[in-house]
Amino acid sequence: MEPTDKKYIVYIVMFFHGIAALFAWNMLINSDSYFVDYKLNVSNNSSETLKTYRKNFLSYLGIASKAPNILFQFINMFLSSNYKSLSKRIWSTLLFQALVFIVITGLAFADSSQWPEIFFWITMLLAFIVNIANGIFQCCVYGIAAKLPVQYTNAVTMGFNLSGVIAAIFLIISLSIAPTPKVSAVYFFSVAVIYLLLCFMNELFIRKNKFYTFYMTKNAQIGDQNIDIVMKTIASRDSNQNDSKQMDIIISDKHQQTLSGYQLYLHVFYQIWPQLLTIIVIYFVTFSIFPSLQANIRPLNQLISDKYFVPVFCFLIFPLFKTIGNSLAEWLPKPSPKFLIVYSLLRLIFIPFFLFCNFFPNDRHLPVLIGNDILYILGAILMSLTSGYLSSLAIMYCPMLVEPRYASIAGMMASFTILFGILLGLNFSLVYPIIINL
Incomplete structure (x- = not known):
């Protein structure tokens, strides 16, 4: 009899791991004001290079973070998918990320006013290093979740987006209680260290859970059983047409088990490539807008203090409503997998919408057509909801469209x-920034 996930322990741990999968990234981008307005805003250094670093900080940070992340996720795909190997990579990369954030926290105490450009490159280097570990961690978490029932993959995805909510809330709290940007940064980055260490302990704990170990070994046992069935069927094969058809299916199943190397990956890719393309389009649109475009949209109607406008209406709204969109994927009617690409392409309309908001108001030639903060906020909410809803469906469909052993x-x-x-x-x-100056 299959064990149950008592008290939803495994689900909760997968959810926590999903938060950790983007926690390093969210903690860094939410600190945009600390880096741009404090560490890199040096009165005795107004070089064009430093101005460029400040203006495009989030874009540079994103490239320094995601380039190693994607490279090492790609490499990690070709390593062992055995759950013990995946688990080892998960806890070791969590520990490594915590150590890097200890260094980032220490740098908050350093007086970098005489070397802001060096500080910028140190920050980029640390972002590069921490995201090597994060890329491996993230890929392994999805690999583990895919071995569990499908709702556990969505638990990771919901945590994936909720990490931004948590980071934004801690940012707002830090801004409210800290007397200086330096103290705020120390509080903020310390949260990252504590949370990553908590996930490290969770990973060591979950490996002894019966529900977890049952599903981690289930597919391998099914594979062995299929081989036994093939041998027995060969021994008892008769002329019955139905038995012959069944035999062909079993032999085909056994043949697919022998796939290895590039043939294995091509076999899986061929079955899920439309969903992979959908995921790329969804995240391309979303992250060309968030955070670098939205973080540079300035308020027009004084809804709240300027100090909190970006933290609330950019860094908080996006992950909050993206998480709601993830949840809706489990409750709303699910469109067919083949139609998801159409819905994802429709979201391209969000790009001109946000460009015509109050984006870089003091450095643009194009007119601001969205002259009301309420309209901007509604657009931000809709963009986030659709991103969460469609991405959850595409990610959940991927392991469902292949044989269980390839999930x-x-x-x-x-x-x-x-x-x-x-x-x-x-x-x-x-x-x-170039487009709005045409």
Whole structure:
């Protein structure tokens, strides 16, 4: 009899791991004001290079973060998908990320006013290093979740987006209680260290859970049983046409088990490529807009203090409503997998919408057509909801469209394409300041 997930422990851990999968990224981008307005805003250094670093900080940070992330996710796909190997990579990369954030926290105490450009490159290097570990971690988490029932993959995806909500809430709290930007940064980055260490302990704990170990070994046992069935069927084969058809199916199943190397990955890719393309389009649109475009949209109607406008209406609204969109994927009617690409392409309309908001108001030639903050906020909510809803469906469909024993590979491919779409979007965001000055 299959064990149950008592008290939803495994689900909760997968949810926590989903939060950790984007926690490093969210903690860094939410610190945009600390880096741009404090560490890099040096009165005795107004070089054009430093101005460029400040203006495009989030785009540079995104590229430095996602380039190694996607590279090492790609490499990780070809390593062992055995759950013990995946688990080992998960806990070791969590520990490594915590150590890097200890260094980032320490740098908050350093007086970098005499070397802001060096500080910028140190920050980029640390972002590069921490996202090597994060890329491996993220890919392994989706690989583990794909071995579990499908709702566990969505638990990871919901945590994936909720990490931004948590980071934004801690940012707002830090801004409210800290007397200086330096103290705020120390509080903020310390949260990252504590949370990553908590997930490290969770991973060591979950490996002894009966429900978890049952599903981690289930597919391998099914594979062995299929081989036994093939041998027995061969021994008892008769002329019955129905038995012959059944035999062909079993032999075909056994043949697919022998796939290895590039044939295995091509076999999985062929079955899920439309979903992978959908994921790329969704994340390209989303991350060409968030965070670099939205973080540079300035308020017009004084709804709240300017100090909190970007933290609330960019860094908080996006992950909050993206998480709601993830949840809706489990409750609303699910469109057919083949139609998801159509819905994802419709979201391209969000790009001109946000460009005509109050984006870089003091450095643009194009007119601001969206002259009301309420309209901007409604657009931000809709963009986030559709991103969460469609991405959850595409990611859940991937392991469902392949044989159970290949679900882990399909899950890791989905994770890889998420990062590929994000990287494309972040690189394209560098074009937006040029477009508004045409």
